[in-house]
Amino acid sequence: MSETPTAPPGTPNTPPPPPREPDPFRGDGSGNAWAEGGTVFAGVLMMVTGVVGVLNGIAGIAKDDVYGRIGNYVYAFDLTTWGWIHLVIGVLVALTGWGILKGSDWARGAGIGLAALTIVEYFMFLPYAPVWSVIAIGLAVFVIWALVTQPGSPTKPTPPRTKAKAV
Numbered sequence: 001m002s003e004t005p006t007a008p009p010g011t012p013n014t015p016p017p018p019p020r021e022p023d024p025f026r027g028d029g030s031g032n033a034w035a036e037g038g039t040v041f042a043g044v045l046m047m048v049t050g051v052v053g054v055l056n057g058i059a060g061i062a063k064d065d066v067y068g069r070i071g072n073y074v075y076a077f078d079l080t081t082w083g084w085i086h087l088v089i090g091v092l093v094a095l096t097g098w099g100i101l102k103g104s105d106w107a108r109g110a111g112i113g114l115a116a117l118t119i120v121e122y123f124m125f126l127p128y129a130p131v132w133s134v135i136a137i138g139l140a141v142f143v144i145w146a147l148v149t150q151p152g153s154p155t156k157p158t159p160p161r162t163k164a165k166a167v
Contacts, residue, residue, distance in 0.1 A: 038146035046097025053090025057083045075124040115143040
């Protein structure tokens, strides 16, 4: 006679839960590879735009006539001031891009914040270099999208875990 294995007394005899369906809100499913590639691309874009920002800053600091002068503009700064702004933000953006490529947790939040700051910076710089400013704003919007949709990002609240009571 064969005996059916049973659970020890006091423990429920329940089957394991069925495997869950892929959930794109949890970072799995069909969009995962796109988002992962987008995150790496965002890190590279941040490094490149950061270096270009540093070069723009150095050019603005070294020669005050690199960019064309504009008339009466609400956000008109001295071009040397714009050079320092580009230099400082460019260094921060490049370092954050490196952090994103290394997978640092701090870099994702800092990258979103710096990309938003870059949008504001290049909006204010629009009359000085309109074509590059529009390109930089578009790149910053992509960086924000890529970092927000990064796999494993907390896009959906998870229910709190409950501890099992010992019998």
